[in-house]
Amino acid sequence: MRWLILVLELCAAMVVLADADRETRLENGEVTVTMRTIAGSNLPEVTARGLIEAPPERVWAIIQDCGNFKKTMPHITRSRELSRQGQSVVCEVEIGLPAAFSNLVGVTAAVLVVGPPEWSRTWHLLRGDYEVNEGRWTLTRYGDDRERTLAVYRVHAVPKTALPDALLRYEQRTALPQLFNHLRQITKD
Numbered sequence: 122m123r124w125l126i127l128v129l130e131l132c133a134a135m136v137v138l139a140d141a142d143r144e145t146r147l148e149n150g151e152v153t154v155t156m157r158t159i160a161g162s163n164l165p166e167v168t169a170r171g172l173i174e175a176p177p178e179r180v181w182a183i184i185q186d187c188g189n190f191k192k193t194m195p196h197i198t199r200s201r202e203l204s205r206q207g208q209s210v211v212c213e214v215e216i217g218l219p220a221a222f223s224n225l226v227g228v229t230a231a232v233l234v235v236g237p238p239e240w241s242r243t244w245h246l247l248r249g250d251y252e253v254n255e256g257r258w259t260l261t262r263y264g265d266d267r268e269r270t271l272a273v274y275r276v277h278a279v280p281k282t283a284l285p286d287a288l289l290r291y292e293q294r295t296a297l298p299q300l301f302n303h304l305r306q307i308t309k310d
Contacts, residue, residue: 147172147263147271152298159277162253166277169297173270175308177260180270181240183304184258185233187212195303196296198224208233211247218282225250225280237262253279272301 146153152171159166173180183193187210190200199215209232216225227249234241239261246254256276263269274297 143170152301154294154297156294162277162279164277164279166275167294167297168273168275169301170271170273171298171301172263173272173301173305173308174268175270175305176268177236177240177262177270179308180260180272180304181235183307184240184242184260185210185235187214187231190214193307195299199226203228208235212244222282223250225282227251227254229254236260250282251278251280253277272304274300 143153147170150172152169154167154169156165156167183189186193186202187200188202190197190212194200196217197214198217199213201213203211203213205211209230211228211230213226213228216227218224228247229244229249230247231242231244234243239259241257241259243257244255254276256274256278259273259275261271263271
């Protein structure tokens, strides 16, 4: 029994260390990207976390405005808001791909939750060049700091394209830190 208690204490200590490491990495400006296997899918769900040196309200103004994604988000070649009723919005977004491939167009329905304490945009695919396109942006204040945002972006997207899965995974892993860095730039004072 004593051995089991020791193992449980060690596990708890490892969780505390992992949380401290995650916070240090965020404080150092790192965008962490993790992948989770989805049953029945050849592509994982990808989650990116990072700090943005701006209040959540300023970041939210960009995240909720899909009609301007062409101006505010990298790799978007066309975007428009098709409808908005209360906290529900339907958007059409085109993502540019390398010249050898056709761009991807998707129409998604999103539910917006306006904080505080949490701002979120949760979407799912209605139609388009994807088998699956669903995800969520979540914005919260970083601790008690009203001027910093902890942003979490989670997406599971499976395009209907001939792109190799390894290339898609690589793009997700490299494009998400670029996205966060872009948001950091456009939300500066």
